[in-house]
Amino acid sequence: MQTEVDTLWEYYPPKAEKNMAKILKIIQEKNLILRKKAEPVKDPNSAEIKELIADMIATMKDANGIGLAAPQVGVSQSLFVVGLEDKNYVFINPIVKDISDDETLFEEGCLSVQKIWGPVVRPKKLTIKAVDENGNPVKIRAKGLLARVIQHEMDHLDGKLFIDKAEKIYTIEGQRS
Numbered sequence: 001m002q003t004e005v006d007t008l009w010e011y012y013p014p015k016a017e018k019n020m021a022k023i024l025k026i027i028q029e030k031n032l033i034l035r036k037k038a039e040p041v042k043d044p045n046s047a048e049i050k051e052l053i054a055d056m057i058a059t060m061k062d063a064n065g066i067g068l069a070a071p072q073v074g075v076s077q078s079l080f081v082v083g084l085e086d087k088n089y090v091f092i093n094p095i096v097k098d099i100s101d102d103e104t105l106f107e108e109g110c111l112s113v114q115k116i117w118g119p120v121v122r123p124k125k126l127t128i129k130a131v132d133e134n135g136n137p138v139k140i141r142a143k144g145l146l147a148r149v150i151q152h153e154m155d156h157l158d159g160k161l162f163i164d165k166a167e168k169i170y171t172i173e174g175q176r177s
């Protein structure tokens with residue numbers, strides 16, 4: 001019996017190789033993919049989408065980001081990831097509703113617009129409905145930084161960048177416009 005078990009092991013590739021996420025290229029400001037409205041994800045449970053999500057989370061962490069939308073890695077589909085306080089969120093085909101009237105000003109940056117920052121006014125609270133990485137429906141009432149990141153990423157799915165909305169734009173050298 002021992003011999004049979006030993007033989008069986010040889011048929012399985014090591015787990016680490018099977019699950020290795022890739023670091024993707026983050027496309028930059030001038031690329032027109034960032035200006036397209038993203039298409040709905042047809043099958044959130046497909047192997048391609050699961051691989052894309054794993055790669056996007058790895059790419060976001062590698063770049064020290066707290067959010068990344070699929071168009072930023074050249075995939076014009078309605079999906080983004082958020083990483084806050086060691087918790088990762090995945091939002092597929094998201095819809096935002098119940099946006100609060102009260103707004104707040106906050107300095108934003110973007111992995112696709114490097115070395116540039118600017119203050120953007122956005123509503124403080126919202127509700128997001130989406131599908132998660134397991135294909136399950138999620139509904140979150142978000143506030144604070146999570147609400148801020150969600151709105152920034154929703155804009156990416158709409159072909160908008162924070163520099164379109166920022167009251168001022170700063171570079172390392174100073175104000176750009």
Ligand code: NI
Nearest residue numbers: 109110111112
């Ligand atoms: Ni961004």
